[in-house]
Amino acid sequence: MIHGKPHIEFRDVCAFYGSKQVLRNVTFTVPRHSVIGVIGPANSGKTTMLKTINRTLDFIGGARFTGQVLIDGENVADFRDPNELRRRIGMVFPLPVGLPLTIYENVAYAPRRRGVTAKNELDEIVERCLRQSVLWDEVKDRLQMLGTRLSGGQQQRLTLARALSLSPEILCLDEFSIAIDPVTTMRIEDVLKELRKSMTIVLVTNLVQQARRLADNTLFLWRGEVIELSPTEIAFSDKPKDKRTYDYVNGIFG
Amino acid sequence: MHSMAGCAARIDPFHVMPEQVTNKSRRKFNFLDSIEKPTEWFIRLCGWSSIIGIAAIFLFIFKEAAPMLPRLDWLTFFTSPRWIPNPAPGNPASFGALALLAGTFTTTFIALIIAVPVGLGAAVYISEFAKGKVKETLKVVIELLAAIPSIVWGFIGLMVLGPLIKTVFTAAPGSWWGHVMVILHLASAETGAAQGTNLLTGGVILALMSVPVIVSLSEDALRAVPDSFREAALALGANPWETVRRVLFPAARNGLLAACMLGMGRAVGETMAVLLATGHNNRIPAALTDPVRTMTATIAAEMGETVFGDPHYRVLFILGIVLFVITCSINVASDLIIKGVKKANKA
Amino acid sequence: MNTAPVSNPFAPTQFERRKFRRANLNKWIMFGFCAVLVIPLIAILVDIFVKAAPVLSLDYLWLNPANKGKEGGLWAPLVGTFYLVIGSLIFVAPVGILAAIYLNEYAKEGILNRVIGIAVTSLAGVPSIVHGLFGLGAFVLVMLPAVNSVIANPNDRATKWQAGLLTASLTVAVMNLPVIIASAREALGGVPQSFREACWNLGATRWQTIRTIVLPNSLSGILTGVILTISRAAGETAPILFTGVTFFKFVADTGWEKVFPYNPGEPFMAMSMHLNIISNQISQMPEGMKYGSAAVLIGLILFVNSFAIILRVWLRGRKRW
Ligand SMILES: Nc1ncnc2c1ncn2[C@@H]1O[C@H](COP(=O)(O)OP(=O)(O)OP(=O)(O)O)[C@@H](O)[C@H]1O
Ligand SMILES: [Mg+2]
Numbered sequence: 030m031i032h033g034k035p036h037i038e039f040r041d042v043c044a045f046y047g048s049k050q051v052l053r054n055v056t057f058t059v060p061r062h063s064v065i066g067v068i069g070p071a072n073s074g075k076t077t078m079l080k081t082i083n084r085t086l087d088f089i090g091g092a093r094f095t096g097q098v099l100i101d102g103e104n105v106a107d108f109r110d111p112n113e114l115r116r117r118i119g120m121v122f123p124l125p126v127g128l129p130l131t132i133y134e135n136v137a138y139a140p141r142r143r144g145v146t147a148k149n150e151l152d153e154i155v156e157r158c159l160r161q162s163v164l165w166d167e168v169k170d171r172l173q174m175l176g177t178r179l180s181g182g183q184q185q186r187l188t189l190a191r192a193l194s195l196s197p198e199i200l201c202l203d204e205f206s207i208a209i210d211p212v213t214t215m216r217i218e219d220v221l222k223e224l225r226k227s228m229t230i231v232l233v234t235n236l237v238q239q240a241r242r243l244a245d246n247t248l249f250l251w252r253g254e255v256i257e258l259s260p261t262e263i264a265f266s267d268k269p270k271d272k273r274t275y276d277y278v279n280g281i282f283g
Numbered sequence: 284m285h286s287m288a289g290c291a292a293r294i295d296p297f298h299v300m301p302e303q304v305t306n307k308s309r310r311k312f313n314f315l316d317s318i319e320k321p322t323e324w325f326i327r328l329c330g331w332s333s334i335i336g337i338a339a340i341f342l343f344i345f346k347e348a349a350p351m352l353p354r355l356d357w358l359t360f361f362t363s364p365r366w367i368p369n370p371a372p373g374n375p376a377s378f379g380a381l382a383l384l385a386g387t388f389t390t391t392f393i394a395l396i397i398a399v400p401v402g403l404g405a406a407v408y409i410s411e412f413a414k415g416k417v418k419e420t421l422k423v424v425i426e427l428l429a430a431i432p433s434i435v436w437g438f439i440g441l442m443v444l445g446p447l448i449k450t451v452f453t454a455a456p457g458s459w460w461g462h463v464m465v466i467l468h469l470a471s472a473e474t475g476a477a478q479g480t481n482l483l484t485g486g487v488i489l490a491l492m493s494v495p496v497i498v499s500l501s502e503d504a505l506r507a508v509p510d511s512f513r514e515a516a517l518a519l520g521a522n523p524w525e526t527v528r529r530v531l532f533p534a535a536r537n538g539l540l541a542a543c544m545l546g547m548g549r550a551v552g553e554t555m556a557v558l559l560a561t562g563h564n565n566r567i568p569a570a571l572t573d574p575v576r577t578m579t580a581t582i583a584a585e586m587g588e589t590v591f592g593d594p595h596y597r598v599l600f601i602l603g604i605v606l607f608v609i610t611c612s613i614n615v616a617s618d619l620i621i622k623g624v625k626k627a628n629k630a
Numbered sequence: 631m632n633t634a635p636v637s638n639p640f641a642p643t644q645f646e647r648r649k650f651r652r653a654n655l656n657k658w659i660m661f662g663f664c665a666v667l668v669i670p671l672i673a674i675l676v677d678i679f680v681k682a683a684p685v686l687s688l689d690y691l692w693l694n695p696a697n698k699g700k701e702g703g704l705w706a707p708l709v710g711t712f713y714l715v716i717g718s719l720i721f722v723a724p725v726g727i728l729a730a731i732y733l734n735e736y737a738k739e740g741i742l743n744r745v746i747g748i749a750v751t752s753l754a755g756v757p758s759i760v761h762g763l764f765g766l767g768a769f770v771l772v773m774l775p776a777v778n779s780v781i782a783n784p785n786d787r788a789t790k791w792q793a794g795l796l797t798a799s800l801t802v803a804v805m806n807l808p809v810i811i812a813s814a815r816e817a818l819g820g821v822p823q824s825f826r827e828a829c830w831n832l833g834a835t836r837w838q839t840i841r842t843i844v845l846p847n848s849l850s851g852i853l854t855g856v857i858l859t860i861s862r863a864a865g866e867t868a869p870i871l872f873t874g875v876t877f878f879k880f881v882a883d884t885g886w887e888k889v890f891p892y893n894p895g896e897p898f899m900a901m902s903m904h905l906n907i908i909s910n911q912i913s914q915m916p917e918g919m920k921y922g923s924a925a926v927l928i929g930l931i932l933f934v935n936s937f938a939i940i941l942r943v944w945l946r947g948r949k950r951w
Contacts, residue, residue: 085830090739116833126828129847129950138842139832144313177951191832319837323736329725330732333749333811336804340756343767404663412657413664423939424668430858430935431928432865433758434902438909438924443674494667524653545755552757554868555902559910579759579868586766586872603763607756614755615748 034102036061036229037082037199042096044077044086044253051077052094053253059246064221064230066244066261068237068277074253075233076122079201082231083118084111100199116143119192119228123204125184127176128191132159132168135176135187139194154194161224162190163216182209189217193224200224201231206239218243237278241265249274344603351597360601366565368585368595378598380605385567386482386575390557391550393486393571394493398550399543401490402497406542407527409498410505429495433555440488440560445479452476452483452572468570476572478562483571485561489553493546500545504538504621505531541617548613552606554579578602675928682925685918691926694881695899699908700915704926706881709891710795710898711930714870715863717799717894718806723856725803726810730852733811734818735826735840754808758868765801765873766793773797777895791895798874798898805869806859813855817848822951850945857938861931867902875903901927 035058044052051074059065067075080086081094084105098105100114108114116139128135136155137145145151155172159165164186168174176187185208192200202221206214221230221243234240240247240261247264249257249271257264257274269275355378359365363379370376409421453475454461461473470476476483508531516526532539562574563584582599589596642650693703733750737743756764770793782790821844829839867875876897882888892898905923908915 083831085827088827088830112833112835114833115831120831122827122831124824126824127951128825128828128843130843138829139834142316142832142834142838142842175950188828191828195833315841316835316838319835322837326728326732326736329728330737330746332725332729333753333807334746336807337749337753337756339768340753340760340764340804343764343772344760347763347767347771401663401666404660405667408657408660408664412660421664421668424671426939427932427935428667428671430861430865430931432862432867432902432931434865434867434906435924435928435931438905438920439674439678441910442920442924443677491667491671522650522653524656525649548755552755552760554757554759555906559906579757582759582763583868583871586763600763600767603760607760610755610757610760611752614751618748618751 034061035059035099036063036101037065037231038097038099038102039078040097040099042078042081042094042098044074044081044094045092046077046089047091051253052081054096055250055253055255057248057255057258059229059231061229062225062227063245064225064232064243066240066247067231067233067250068235068240068247069250070277072252073250075250076203078250079120079122079203079231079233081105082199082201083115083120084108085115085120087111116195117198119195119197119200121185121189121192121200121202121205123207125181125188125208127179127184127187129175129177131173132176132179132187133172136190136194138191143195158190158193161193161220162186163213163220164190182213185209186213186217197228199229199231201233203233204235206234206236214239237265249277251277341607344600344607348597348600348604351594351601354594355598355601364565364567366581368598369588376594378594380578380602382565382567383576383578383581383602384605386561386565387551387577387579389482389568389575390485390489390561390577391547393482394489394550395543395547397487397490398493398497398546402494402542402546403501403539405494406498406501406505407531410502411523411527411531425495425498428491429499433492433553434559436488436492436556437559440484440556441480444487445481445484445560447479448481448484448487448572449476449479464570464572470572471570478574480560480562481572481574482561482568485557485575485577488556488560489550492553492556493549496549497542497546500542501535501539504535504542507538508534537620537623541620544613544617544620548610548617551613552579552610554583558583578606582606678921678928679925681917682921685922686925690922694883695878695904698878698912698915699904699923700912700919704901704904704923705888706879706891707899707901707904707923708926708930709881709889710875710879711864711901713795713892713898714798714802714900715860717795718802718863719856719860721800721803722806722810722859726807726859727814727852729807730811730814730818731840734815735836735844750808750811753804754812756805758805758866759871761801761805761869762871762873764804765797765869769793769797769800770873773800792874792897793872794874794894794896795892795898796874796894798870798900799894801869801873802863802866805866806863809862810855810859813858814848814852817851817855818844820851821847847950850941854938854941854945857934857941861934861938864934865902865927865931867900867906870900870903874898875900877903877907901930 037059039055039057042052042055043050055078067078069075077086080089081098082100082105086092086094100117105111105114128138130138133155136158137151140151140154145154156165159168164183167183168179176184179187185205189202189205206217209217218239221232224230232240232243244261246258247261248255249264251273257269257271259270263269264274265278267275269278359377359379361384362381363377364382364385365377365379366382367374367377405421405425409418409425413421452464452470454464454473456474461475464470464475465473512530512534513526516530521529557577558580561577561580563576563580564574565576566573568575582602585595586599589599690703691708692705694705695707696702733743733746737746774791774793774797778790825843825847826839829843830836834842874897876899879892879897879899881891881899901923905927908923909920
């Protein structure tokens with residue numbers, strides 16, 4: 030592994046929906062095997078930022094971005110097959126989506142598309158991912174049930190399990206805990222602390238305390254601009270680089 | 284502290300094996316994945332099929348009609364009711380399509396007079412008032428109405444409705460009913476309808492055929508009105524009927540208009556039903572129960588008798604072009620109206 | 631009732647009561663419109679089936695028509711309609727479904743998509759007789775000679791393909807294209823976009839997503855559309871009038887030939903055409919025969935349609951999300 034290079038690097042990234050600019054010259058780096066917490070008020074472009082990383086912005090009509098997003102020094106725009114890129118990045122969006130397949134097949138979906146067919150290998154992946162997303166104990170006896178029949182929070186963990194099924198090197202979580210109860214959230218946070226040993230995590234969250242608990246660095250995004258990127262202790266201290274960060278974190282924003 | 288310490292984990296959840304899954308060389312060959320590129324091209328080609336289809340239709344009909352286009356006496360075509368494609372030897376043929384146009388438009392008009400109120404009323408009832416089983420049943424009936432083939436409708440017109448209409452519109456010479464019919468233009472002769480298959484029969488049959496179109500599209504349009512509109516109206520104390528009249532009709536106006544236009548398109552283009560039910564008589568109708576003849580029926584009835592390539596054959600294709608242009612304009616216009624609504628709703 | 635000087639303030643006023651009555655009346659008027667549709671339809675169908683009852687029997691379906699349709703049954707036209715439906719489905723089902731996939735899954739909002747949309751609507755509005763003219767101009771007059779120049783022996787007229795099942799099937803296929811596109815598109819649109827996005831986020835390609843998630847979950851809806859196309863193809867007359875249907879064609883009464891009577895390059899008989907001719911072009915046709923063939927055609931269509939209805943009800947019962 031090349032330790033010197035940042036794992037994710039944004040250089041002057043601007044994103045647009047039609048003529049509306051959503052990201053303005055976003056520039057930052059994320060070291061390998063670290064957790065970056067992304068906080069910011071609604072509509073600040075956090076989700077859009079994640080969509081530039083795995084290029085799912087391509088699927089939205091009229092959306093585009095300029096600048097460079099580098100994964101391991103490789104520009105995502107230069108990937109001839111963006112799906113190759115997407116397989117390296119686990120992505121969890123806020124709304125829980127259980128695919129209309131069995132729970133087992135939900136998790137095995139991506140590996141199967143990669144050509145993994147051996148039963149024992151798939152079993153192993155399914156169990157590992159369900160354990161990692163703290164769902165295994167609840168569903169281990171009914172893996173053949175439809176994934177869409179699970180509760181909202183369970184489906185959200187299923188989504189997480191799916192995202193982990195290809196053992197991605199980067200895991201992007203976009204407000205993953207909104208549908209999940211606090212106790213389970215804490216357990217997942219424990220898992221994330223373990224997972225960071227093997228992957229880089231981008232944690233977008235509305236719960237600033239969650240960022241504080243998990244993130245090594247915290248990025249404050251506001252109206253598409255990076256206001257602050259500093260180690261979490263500094264961002265949450267009394268004296269962050271920017272006054273607005275202090276205000277936002279302490280809820281006196283506006 | 285760690286929550287999973289308790290379970291006897293056969294699999295260490297944090298054992299990472301990225302190379303195992305993502306390693307390219309291990310990837311098994313999948314036939315369905317391998318045909319992705321050609322499939323996508325084939326899909327794209329099929330996507331264009333409707334453009335190809337519509338262009339081909341216009342092209343081939345135009346091709347058959349083309350030699351006649353400059354030679355046809357267009358003035359006669361549009362202003363004379365004299366349709367004499369096969370004259371007695373020595374006389375010139377005359378292609379005056381006025382009566383055919385009149386036949387098409389009068390039957391369509393009668394059909395719309397009946398079908399629009401019935402269709403809209405039924406749509407409102409189904410979408411706003413009917414509940415549960417009644418609603419389901421009515422929807423199924425409308426669907427069956429749409430499924431009955433046009434030749435069967437023609438048969439119904441000829442065998443069931445025609446005799447009925449003939450009975451109603453028959454009078455003894457000099458009777459009051461005969462007078463009334465002549466005065467009101469219900470029949471052109473005092474004795475009443477000459478035959479059961481006539482303008483009225485054709486119009487009623489066409490109405491029954493366009494009602495399902497109008498109902499299902501109007502219902503879509505009404506369903507597209509957000510429930511918040513209804514709730515707001517009811518909260519202001521409007522009763523359901525006022526809600527329909529003052530809120531739903533204005534809100535769904537374009538969709539309802541488009542529905543009626545498509546119903547009209549269906550009536551204009553209908554062939555077999557009018558061939559059997561309108562009496563097939565080339566004249567401009569003067570009364571409601573006069574037999575008429577439409578453009579579509581003329582093509583259907585006469586094409587078989589023509590000689591390939593002669594003027595009659597080509598003029599029938601010209602009639603086809605006229606029909607094509609009329610129905611296409613109706614459909615495209617209604618499509619634009621509906622799309623306009625969608626855009627307005629989004630904004 | 632007049633004991634209480636202060637009346638209930640929530641009781642309807644005169645005006646409100648009148649309004650309410652009128653509203654109720656309007657409701658019944660609209661119900662009347664529905665009745666106007668339902669009652670005559672049922673009356674007519676009952677009338678047709680009652681008058682057809684004397685001739686209806688299994689033999690009526692199984693025997694070939696004889697003596698210009700005045701005797702015998704309906705076997706030959708039934709078989710012809712069957713092959714016409716199959717033939718047109720072979721062409722239209724794949725193309726239409728793939729076109730719907732293109733429109734729903736691939737096409738981006740834009741001018742091309744718009745043009746295709748307008749083409750589909752215009753195609754849906756083309757009158758059936760114009761489709762017949764098109765079939766004559768394109769398939770009979772242009773395609774057949776081309777086919778014959780390849781397969782036929784120029785010295786033997788018998789080997790030439792004529793207007794028949796092939797040309798008629800193609801014409802009906804073109805006519806049904808917009809129907810199948812619209813219904814398949816609706817079925818595909820019923821699959822939530824979030825499923826697709828979830829798959830794309832996992833690195834599944836568009837094609838994999840369609841194959842594994844979108845199609846399996848819209849298949850029954852697509853199938854419903856296909857069934858409706860079948861019923862439409864079975865009843866059409868105008869498009870096949872000049873493109874291959876004939877009123878009479880000899881069909882063997884027994885054996886293999888009875889089941890496979892027509893080859894694609896031969897005129898064929900069809901139910902709709904049969905009904906058309908016997909109902910108004912042959913004098914002294916027994917009433918029973920006319921009503922009989924109408925009843926069989928209606929029965930056929932209702933039978934096919936009820937499949938679509940049952941499928942839809944069943945579908946609603948087993949929604950997967
Ligand atoms: N598909 C889209 N089309 C057009 N505009 C969009 C689209 N998605 C997002 N936007 C706009 O982009 C801006 C940023 O959206 P984004 O979803 O990135 O914000 P966010 O920071 O994730 O907000 P939240 O915290 O509410 O999730 C918003 O103003 C939104 O309206
Ligand atoms: Mg967001």
